[in-house]
Amino acid sequence: ETGPYTRCQTMNRLRSAMRKGKRARMEMGETAKPKGKRSKTAFCFCPSENGFIVLPGKTVDAASACTYHTFPDSADVLLRSQLLRWYDKEKRELPWRTLAMTEADLNIRTYAVWVSEIMLQQTQVATVKDYYLRWMKRWPTVKALAAATLEEVNQMWAGLGYYSRGKRLHEGAQKVVTELKGQMPQTVDSLLKQLPGVGRYTAAAIGSIALGQVTGAVDGNVIRVLCRLRAIGADSTSPAVTEALWGLANMLVDPERPGDFNQAMMELGARVCTPKGPLCSQCPVQPLRPSWCDFKFLLTSSSPSGNSGTCHLCPSEPWDDELGVQNFPRKPAKKPPRVEQTLTCVVVRPGEEGEEEYLLKQRPHKGLLAGLWEFPSLLLEAENSEVKQKRALCAELNGILGTCLTESVFQYVGEVVHIFSHIHQTYVVYSMILKDGGTETQTEDTQWLTRSSLQEAAVSTGVKKVGMLSTHCV
Template sequence: MKKVRAAVITGKRANMAKRKRPVAAVKEEIISQTYHTFPDAAEVVLLRSQLLSWYDKDKRELPWRTLAITEQDLNIRTYAVWVSEIMLQQTQVATVISYYNKWIKRWPTVQDLAAATLEEVNQMWAGLGYYSRGKRLHEGARKVVSELNGEMPQSVDGLLKQLPGVGRYTAGAIGSIALGQVTGAVDGNVIRVLCRLRAIGAESSSPAVTEALWDIANSVVDPNRPGDFNQAMMELGARICTPKAPLCSQCPVQSHCRSYQKANYAKEQSTKKLLGKTRKGSPPDIEDCVDSEACLLCPSEPWDSELGVMNFPRKPAKKPPRVERTLTGLVLRHRADGQDEYLLTQRPSKGLLAGLWQFPSILEVGISEVEHKRALCTEICRILGTGFSEDPQFVGEVVHIFSHIHQTYVVYSVCLKARGSANHCETVQWLSRSALQEAAVSTGVKKILKLYDSVDKSDHQTTNAAKRKKSVPTKNKNSCAARGDSKQLSLTSFFKNIKEEN
């Protein structure tokens, strides 16, 4: 009967997963699983107090946090928090700080950003990655100025509907931090914290889990300090409740964590087993979900004692990145003042690295060097509008990893003797080294340039070493090489020369 019941339950769960149900039905089923929520109001009050006390004492001093506290102008404050949240998407805090400070210094208001060009925005964003974010900020600023009379939206709903690139989390974060609205904010860090606190082990991107996490976040957020509470949750996930090697002993809300209780219990049972102190039939010391077999939030996979709290959350398997190989031509020419100029083309306004500048590039054609050179020469001639006689030289390969693409740049260089210009086109330009460093180029372009410099320097050193070796005279004037005599010396002559040298 047990096997039959298990089969029926498994079938039901499979059918539930396949069948799309209304969000309301999903919510109703989730709410019934009190094990995965905070049904006790007193526990919620204690959780808020413990978390905010820790945050007040140990939070990192970050420029956007300081600005959100000190800036009195609501419009500027909302704009500043918006910029920080967009920059922080998929990017580490340490990387964002310098970009944020430069951005706010240059464009302190939404009007200033709206007046900038997309080229200037791309230059400022260069190296930060996920370049469409900067473009959406620029588009949003122009929309605020042209359609909203320069006033940033003053509600979560307005932020969500009126700003491009602003989703549910970003709207919640801006609304709570800048506007003081009582709303949760669920990002990757908060997902991890809540899944561990409430032992939510189902796939974290499933509709059931997503709705449950937002319900929990909205129910526990502190009504008096919603912005600080949401930032405290994020801070906890970033510094304590980390994906790997979490610092559970330093967690301010450890007493509320069901996954820690479960991990601790499993550890105790393992220790008792080693000591021979286990008792069969003894009840568990920890609370568990009353209907874990059918619960949409419980883990479908068995508990791994080695992982402990890292059993939560369970993420969906990542798709392997697409593999691409791109032929890249580093084309340069000598200026009259002795400096070099590099040929760059602008990428399309949509898609990967939209609007950024790059060296002439095409997807790899063939596998041989001859095929590579032929394809690159055709592309460079198309850009220049004229032919050239110089032969491209292989430089090497550069690997650059995007979130969904494993990119390899196969790099060739060619130095043009003629100083002919490229076609007159806004998407093609020659740039000096200093101008290239300041241009809106990706990290991949900088890696290619670094490779070229290292190979060029190595070749230069090798050439100079060969010249020095050729010009340095042999110290032993009596040697065969010095005398131009290939005849072998006798032992007597050999020892005589050694004695004279000494």
């Protein structure tokens, strides 16, 4: 510890101040209070060089926040310099960062950052890099993307997941060309209002990185960093906490390098201040964080349940010694994914050039995996016997092919499990071989593809898993 007081002396001062505050409240007793906003007598914990200064007996409105959830005036400048110094030295070289730094054309730069931010939603950086490079090589401008078909976009996006993102990028590009004369929006507000699929964070990220606008950007990584720096332990998804975090981000953002600062905050959360196993000893802004020993004492002394009731940013649950810094942020428990079973059949016929062809059917243009291609499939409402499953497939495929297949032609292959963010999907897989290579489909939303073409088609990862399972059975 630095400064005139040791940690032990600091903690003794804290305890003494709290005892004095308690005696003062007991001596005052209960007095009549005018009606109006509810208020409570509470301790105000103010950060100082040696921990916290406790100011007992201060009247705090029930909706207010404790002062240690904000930064002292001098801390924001120090945080900026330390964080940007670390970022300049440690940042990862990523294609979208390089393009944002080197592209002189503002329209192309804004488009390029937009593409990267949409791809990075719910997807790891390592996965995005190759997709981003291929995308920008094929569609280097917003006009080039607008001229593409949705089928081409889905093909390029195949395997990246959350397929509606690609569709919204395509829709946005077409809107820019047809309604905005090919010019990307140039402010955070216009990005938010005019581009489909662009929310508060994405607009702020594009605005700061591509356009140099001075605005904070709050994603999952930044939420974690700020909650730990300022001991914000209330539900991080609540409106009150969300607004508080955006307020902190806007206060901290560097006015000279807003894009770099926001990326530095995200980089810190992704690589150092991680959800599990954070590398606190490597954190460039760790000295600005409250002492956990002090905070734990203050928190557990306020009330048995953790939150004294006066602060909407303090934890509502007791401190967990085993979690330490991972007590922050707090989130509500996720709902378990719903369980689904899908009956699917890999139908094969001889191709004209000797290569086998596979029957694919297009999914509806709205909903899960909209517009993608899959093997003929049916949702299983309940556990069915193999006989009933074959009967259902027989009816489905006779309708598609205009044939009179019998249940005996179907062979059970096995099961494939694929996990979506909100669905635990099990594919019950059958196969069937058509001897007549000239069999044609009776509906427009079907096509025959060779195995090599199937790998390049707009199909989901789950469909590719089904295809791999059936390889040795068809």
